[in-house]
Amino acid sequence: MxxxxxxxxxxxxxxxxxxxxxxxxxxxxxxxxxxxxxxxxxxxxxxxxxxxxxxxxxxxxxxxxxxxxELRGRRLVQETERAWIIEAAAGESWHDTVAWTLAQGWPGLENMALIPGTVGAAPVQNIGAYGIELQDRFESLDAIDMATGQAFTLDAAQCAFGYRDSVFKHLPAASTAEGLPRGMGLAGRAIITQVRLRLPKPWKPALGYLELERRCAQEGTTQPSAQQIFDWVCEIRRAKLPDPAVIGNAGSFFKNPTVTPEQCADIIAREPKIVHYPMPDGTIKLAAGWMIDACGWKGKTVGQAAVYDKQALVLVNRGRGENSVTGGEVMTLAKAIQTSVYERFGIRLEPEPLVV
CATH class of the missing domain: 3.30.43.10 (Uridine Diphospho-n-acetylenolpyruvylglucosamine Reductase, domain 2)
Known part of the structure; x- marks a missing residue:
């Protein structure tokens, strides 16, 4: 240690x-x-x-x-007629793991290319992009209960995945007789050590997002390879989102809120151009970036914190070194955006990052 x-x-x-x-x-x-x-x-x-x-x-x-x-290691755990089961340690880079699976000939994660962070953080946030979420490819994970020292394994149901949510983002309730937390809540108690993912056979491309449909049309194909989708996603994300190595940021700063069809109809009556997406459960997801942009925030600053001029959903660091942004500046800007969006749309935006 x-x-x-x-x-x-x-x-x-x-x-x-x-x-x-x-x-x-x-x-x-x-x-x-x-x-x-x-x-x-x-x-x-x-x-x-x-x-x-x-x-x-x-x-x-x-x-x-x-x-x-900083735990490291990746391996193929099992291959069946229906899937490849791969395992990666919590400290491995998520994007590097996606690239590694493709290099081994195991597709299925390509839509989630270039998402920053580590494998261990992926289940906590239930990361997702371009029509695929971690829960769609999740098999199980191993963790340590820091209260008891006991190792345990959770499947997808036990992780209670939701939109950018999981059991690891909620405080624990009472414990069972075995010492494990009961019900929702592993935040501050469990630490993920490794994650297993199920990459299904036969592989089918997930092309439900408009940007990917456009790329298919441009390339004249309806059946792109997993590597093509990986490359497209990387190009699209690099065009829309700043590279943290060049401009400091935490990716999408706010969650896309979901509303009922009735709430959406009410907003559309006032804001006909609002970008929205029907969800499988009948709710409607609203584009937080569109609302922030509509409120005139793109390019605005508070100290060294700024709204990215190419994507209003991203807050960025305009400073460097000792003149870098402070967390106070970031949160002052974020709260001003939340107030502005609520006053115009009646929607309360929720930050994605953990604020410490």
């Missing part, structure tokens, strides 16, 4: 926010988690899991012990 003190977190978050960790532990094995629990000082302190830092906003220095997840 490698323990570091007074560590800068600026290189550990894609927004590039200035913050420091009083204590940072680099978790490179499951044994490190057990060593942390056994430590007479660190084992009694609250902790914060940090993967790729692509979905977090630091509003100040971090007092809880920061657990930097």
């Amino acid at each position: 490698l323990v570091e003190k007074n560590v800068s977190l600026q290189p550990c978050n894609t927004f590039g926010i200035l913050a420091r960790a009083q204590t940072l532990v680099r978790v490179r094995s499951v044994d490190d988690l057990h060593a942390l629990r056994a430590d007479p000082v660190l084992g009694r302190q609250p902790w914060l899991v940090l993967g790729g830092g692509s979905n977090i906003v630091f509003t100040g220095d971090v007092e809880p012990v920061v657990l930097k997840m």
Whole structure:
């Protein structure tokens, strides 16, 4: 267990926010988690899991012990007539894992290419893009209950996946006789160590999004390969979203809200051009970026925080180094946007990143 003190977190978050960790532990094995629990000082302190830092906003220095997840390893667990089951450690890069599966000839994750972050964070957020969510490819995961030290496995139903939601984003309730949390809630208690994904056979392209349909038309094909979809998704995302290595950001800052058909009809009566998508459960998803843009926020700034001029759903860092954005500036801008959208549309936007 490698323990570091007074560590800068600026290189550990894609927004590039200035913050420091009083204590940072680099978790490179499951044994490190057990060593942390056994430590007479660190084992009694609250902790914060940090993967790729692509979905977090630091509003100040971090007092809880920061657990930097650096577990590595990927493998094919099983191949059947119906699927490939692959396993990846929590510290592996999500995008690199997608690229690795394609290189091995195992398609199915290509629509989720270039999503930043680590494999271990993917189930927490139930990441998704271009018509595919993690839950569509999920098999199971392994985790450690930091209250008891017990290892356990969860399937998709037990993860309680929702739109950018899972059991890992909710506080625990009471425990069972075996010591495991009962019902919803593993936040602050469980740490994911590895994830298994089911890549179905036969593979079929998922082309439900307009950008992908346009690419098919341009290329004159109705059956693109998984590698083509991967390449298209990467091109589309790079054109729409800033590279965190160039402009600090946390990707899409707000969730796309869902409303009832009646609520949507009411909004359309006032805002006929609002972008909306019917969902399988009968609700309607509204495009948060369109609403933010309609309120005139694209390109606006608060200190070093700004709304990206090419995509209003993304907040960015206009500063660098010691002049970097602060979490306070980011959240001041975010709250002003929320107020503006609510006053015009009656919709409360919910941030995607974890605010610490």
